[in-house]
Amino acid sequence: MSERKRYEPVAKTTERMNTFIIKTFGCQMNKDDTERIAGVMTASGYSSASETDEADIIIFNTCCVRKTADDRAYGQIAALKQEKEARGALKIAVGGCLAQKDAEDIINEFPHVDVVFGTHNVAHLPSLLLEAERTKKPVCEILDGTVEFAAELPAKRLHDWHAWLPITVGCDNFCSYCIVPHVRGREKSRTPERLLADARSLVEEGVREITLLGQNVNSYGRDLFGQPAFADLLRRLADIPGLERIRFTTSHPKDLTRETVEIMAARENLCPHLHLPLQAGSDRILGKMRRRYTAAHYLSLIRLARENIPDVAITTDIMVGFPGETKADFERTLAVVEEARFDQAYTFIYSPRPGTAAEKYADPVERAEKQRWFARLVESQNSISLAHHQELVGRDFAVFVEGRSKKGAHRLAARTGSNKLIHFNGPDSLIGQELPVRVTEAFSWFLIGETI
Ligand code: 5AD
Ligand code: SF4
Secondary structure (H helix, E strand, O other): OOOOOOOOOOOOOOOOOOEEEEEEOOOHHHHHHHHHHHHHHHHOOOEEOOOHHHOOEEEEEEOOOOHHHHHHHHHHHHOOHHHHHHOOOOEEEEEEHHHHHHHHHHHHHOOOOOEEEOOOOHHHHHHHHHHHHHHOOOEEEOOOOOOOOHHHOOOOOOOOOEEEEEOEEOOOOOOOOOOHHHHHOOOEEOOHHHHHHHHHHHHHOOOOEEEEEOOOHHHOOHHHHOOOOHHHHHHHHHOOOOOOEEEEEOOOOOOOOHHHHHHHHHOOOEOOEEEOOOEOOOHHHHHHOOOOOOHHHHHHHHHHHHHHOOOOEEEEEEEEOOOOOOHHHHHHHHHHHHHHOOOEEEEEEOOOOOOOHHHHOOOOOOHHHHHHHHHHHHHHHHHHHHHHHHOOOOOEEEEEEEEEOOOOOOOEEEEOOOOOEEEEOOOHHHOOOEEEEEEEEEOOOOEEEEEO
16 A cells, blocks of 8 residues: 655645635535545635635635536626625635636636636645735636545545545546536546545544445446456445444446445445436437446346345436437336336436537427426426335434434434435434434425434
């Protein structure tokens, strides 16, 4: 095992910048990157502000998976123009996937932005900020490939009981609709030795739950060993004493193995939850998406998981309106959704992304028609989710209390091993604890419960 390079923080050398706040968009990988950004900023001597108007530095960690993600970030960046004029010393930094995709445009169109940094440049943010401060000019740094894993950087974690653990970065699948390989680069795995050492030291620091991250966790290790080694990694992580819960995301159906399902079934601390994006139910569309599986194979994986893993929850991502998708193709998606009976589905209308293969495909179906399909899909899935959840009413679950609830009168939010969100009443002192909760009421997206 190679010696880990110690991260050398770049000390803060100005009194004009002291505090920062990070606005995070997008997926869990971005949530981890945000904890690394906070980690390097803290190591450099900055402290985090809880309100935007108290922060000397506003950092955007952006997403570009769909056009709505671009628009949301651009809207918020544009809205800061006046604040920047009013507060000359304010620094604005834009990082993440949208920065990687649109660096030049951001510099040209938003002169009030001081720093643009790419998905591989997190470690340099403190020095880029100092350079912008010194030169009074915008600074932009975008690297094409991974030179060092952001996961090697110090993290300032949101919760002391939970940590993200990226096992791979990037993606090699090149699904025809997807921008991720273009902004996150080629797939690279971190070594098992490094991951096991990280997991052990996280447990020593008091972490009880780890979420493994990768665009396709199931292909973990292919670049290191010539074949995927995810099941073996799970087995070795599950052996770590004191590591109570291990979650992971995202699984790709083409690479999910029986071995992985079997190890999930065998080990208590591997959470019974699979997020397995379906994307579409028509084999013709799956082919054009370059997903490399059929609906029948997908359904066989779900059966395998349900037959082996007690109480497994299966969640998915589904897209409607892919270029060339017909009403008949869409009906196939609905049929697969009815058969698969997902616990939950994240649903999207296809959004063309620059540089992807599908961007050039003919897309004759009107937006209004796609919206009608989308509404039917959501309606169908909502009633399936509700039916799943109603079966849980009256049952007791050991849950991990994650924090304050955002739902009405209920104070706390917790998650079951199968990743179901339960809102219930209790004192803040329960945050970070594991305790039994009884489900009393079911909704499509969450449960209500009470402590026993
Ligand atoms: N348009 C719409 N949805 C997309 N996704 C990825 N790319 C696109 C796109 N171009 C969805 C997929 C993926 C999830 C993270 O986002 O369903 O699984
Ligand atoms: Fe968004 Fe994809 Fe980047 Fe995650 S990896 S932030 S989903 S573009």
